[in-house]
Amino acid sequence: MKTKARKAEEALFKGLMVVSLLLILSVLAGIVIVITMKGASSLSWAMLVETPKGGYYLGKGGGIANAIVGSFYLAISATVISILISLPAAFALQQDFSSRKFANFTRLLLDVLWGTPSIVYGAFGFIVMVYFGIRASLLGGIIVLTLLMLPIMIRSMEEVIRTVPLALKETAYALGATRIETTLAVVMRQALPGIMTAVLLAFGRGIGDAASILFTAGYTDYLPRSLFEPVASLPLAVFFQAGTPIPEVQDRAYTAALILLFIVLMVNIVSRILSWRSSKYIIK
Numbered sequence: 001m002k003t004k005a006r007k008a009e010e011a012l013f014k015g016l017m018v019v020s021l022l023l024i025l026s027v028l029a030g031i032v033i034v035i036t037m038k039g040a041s042s043l044s045w046a047m048l049v050e051t052p053k054g055g056y057y058l059g060k061g062g063g064i065a066n067a068i069v070g071s072f073y074l075a076i077s078a079t080v081i082s083i084l085i086s087l088p089a090a091f092a093l094q095q096d097f098s099s100r101k102f103a104n105f106t107r108l109l110l111d112v113l114w115g116t117p118s119i120v121y122g123a124f125g126f127i128v129m130v131y132f133g134i135r136a137s138l139l140g141g142i143i144v145l146t147l148l149m150l151p152i153m154i155r156s157m158e159e160v161i162r163t164v165p166l167a168l169k170e171t172a173y174a175l176g177a178t179r180i181e182t183t184l185a186v187v188m189r190q191a192l193p194g195i196m197t198a199v200l201l202a203f204g205r206g207i208g209d210a211a212s213i214l215f216t217a218g219y220t221d222y223l224p225r226s227l228f229e230p231v232a233s234l235p236l237a238v239f240f241q242a243g244t245p246i247p248e249v250q251d252r253a254y255t256a257a258l259i260l261l262f263i264v265l266m267v268n269i270v271s272r273i274l275s276w277r278s279s280k281y282i283i284k
Contacts, residue, residue, distance in 0.1 A: 032261065035254060038251065038254035038258075039256075041251060042251040042252050043258065043259075047252070048063060048064075049063060051221055051223065052064070057244060057249055058246060059249055064252070064255070066220065067232040067233055067237035069223055074141045074142060074145055074213065075145065082202055085150060086153035086157055093154075094158075107158070110155045119211035119212070121148050122144060122212040122214055126216055137227060138228070138229060139227040141216050142227075144216045144217075145206045148205065149205065152198070152205055157198045160194030161187060161194075164187050172185070172186045197271065200267060207234070207260070213235075213236070214236065217230065234257075234259060234263075235260065237253070238254075238257045
C-alpha cells in the first residue's frame, strides 16, 4: 500500500510539474505571438533609425530610434556601474571576509530592497533630484536604475559564489594562495556562469522598467547629447503611445514592445552561449 501511495504521489507531482511547465511556455508563447502580430505591421527600417518627426504622435512619419538608443544608454550604463559595485560586495558577504551576523543582516536588507516596487525607487530619486535642483536627465535615470539593479545583482552573485565548494578554497590556501588570489583565480572562474546570469537578470529588469525612470530620466524626441539632458526609453515609448486614441500610434506602441522583447530575448540567448562556453571552468 505504501509503495502504491508513493508512486501515486510521485505521478501527481510529476503531472503538476508538467502542467506548470506547459502553462509557463504557453504564457511566453502567447506574449510573443500577440506582440509580434500587433507590432510587426508597423515595423520598418524608418522605425529603427529615425527619431520622431513633426506629427509623429498624430500618425505621421518618424521612428523610435531615440527610445532604442536611450534604453541602451540607461541599461548598459547602470549595468556597468552595478557590476563594479556588486561584485566586490558579493565577495565581501562571504564567510572569508565578513561575520555571519553582518552577512545575514545585509542579505535581509538586500532582499527587502529587491522586493521594493520600482516606483518607490523612482519617487525616491525624484525627491532627491528636486531637493538638489536637478532636472530629469540621463544621469538621474542611470542612478535610479543602478539603485534598482544593485540588490538583484548582489544577491544573485552572492548566492552563486556561496555554491563554490569549500574544498576548492582550502586547496588554494594549502598551495599558498592568498584570499584575493583565491577569489580571483578560483572562485571567480567557478562562479562565472552564475555571475553572467545575475548580470542578465539585472539588465533585463533595468531595460524593461518604466516606473523608476518616469520622473527621473524624463522623455524626449531627441538623442541626449549630455548626461544632464532628458532621455527616451522603450518602456516609456510603449506607455505614452499606447495611451493615445490614434490607431496608428497605438500600433507603434506594439512595435516598440516587440523591439524591447527582441532585445531581451537576444540578451538571454547571448548570455546562455557565454555561460555555456565559460562552463569549462566549472569543476563537476
